[in-house]
Amino acid sequence: MKQLVFNKIAPSTVKHKVVDLIRDAIIRGELPSGEHLTEVDLAKQMAVSRAPIREALRQLELEGLITNFPNRGCFVTVFTDQDVKEVFSLRAALESMAIESATPHLTATDFRALREFVEAQQQAILARRLDELTKLDMRFHEYICINANNSRMLKAWYAQSAQCQTLMNRRFRILSDYTPGTVTGDHAAILDALERRDLATAINLTKSISERVQKELVEILQLEPVPA
Numbered sequence: 001m002k003q004l005v006f007n008k009i010a011p012s013t014v015k016h017k018v019v020d021l022i023r024d025a026i027i028r029g030e031l032p033s034g035e036h037l038t039e040v041d042l043a044k045q046m047a048v049s050r051a052p053i054r055e056a057l058r059q060l061e062l063e064g065l066i067t068n069f070p071n072r073g074c075f076v077t078v079f080t081d082q083d084v085k086e087v088f089s090l091r092a093a094l095e096s097m098a099i100e101s102a103t104p105h106l107t108a109t110d111f112r113a114l115r116e117f118v119e120a121q122q123q124a125i126l127a128r129r130l131d132e133l134t135k136l137d138m139r140f141h142e143y144i145c146i147n148a149n150n151s152r153m154l155k156a157w158y159a160q161s162a163q164c165q166t167l168m169n170r171r172f173r174i175l176s177d178y179t180p181g182t183v184t185g186d187h188a189a190i191l192d193a194l195e196r197r198d199l200a201t202a203i204n205l206t207k208s209i210s211e212r213v214q215k216e217l218v219e220i221l222q223l224e225p226v227p228a
Contacts, residue, residue, distance in 0.1 A: 005025055006042070021046070085214055095141050099194070103194055136183075171220060175220065
């Protein structure tokens with residue numbers, strides 16, 4: 001890793017800060033697929049010891065953002081077509097479960113909160129704030145998952161969240177001519193179904209959107225050069 005990506009950070013909360021910084025850099029694409037990450041380079045840029053860097057790399061490996069190859073080191077994960085299908089089919093299954101559990105209990109306050117997410121997404125699209133759009137996309141679904149009151153399902157959803165964000169952000173940036181604009185339409189349609197308590201439509205929308213996103217991402221992966 002030759003380019004300067006990180007600034008020095010303060011000693012407090014070093015471990016969590018290091019994890020957050022590297023994760024965000026991967027999600028935003030500042031650390032591209034296949035990038036070699038060394039403890040020495042990262043520690044130097046952040047002005048910390050190698051211990052929190054080592055812990056952060058282990059955490060991000062668990063999140064699926066980093067791959068550790070024996071005798072070679074840590075690299076930013078290179079997603080395959082199969083990875084995309086697994087990540088988004090799992091996400092659709094979990095979010096469908098959340099819709100089924102949460103919808104009967106959602107209130108007018110909940111629907112208003114979800115509508116505000118859609119409005120904020122529209123503002124992010126107009127301002128071309130794609131990193132913010134990625135986060136708002138996830139927050140819309142996170143809200144529903146939290147209201148499902150299923151801690152194990154929510155834990156599983158969080159476990160794949162970083163991989164989803166990384167792939168979604170790449171999709172928004174490479175297919176920037178139209179994919180950002182699909183977010184508000186997709187979420188508004190899901191929200192309308194939720195407000196009608198129409199579980200079948202909301203779940204079908206969730207699955208069909210996932211299938212469309214998978215196809216778009218597979219096309220993107222096929223266009224990208226394979227890292228050496």
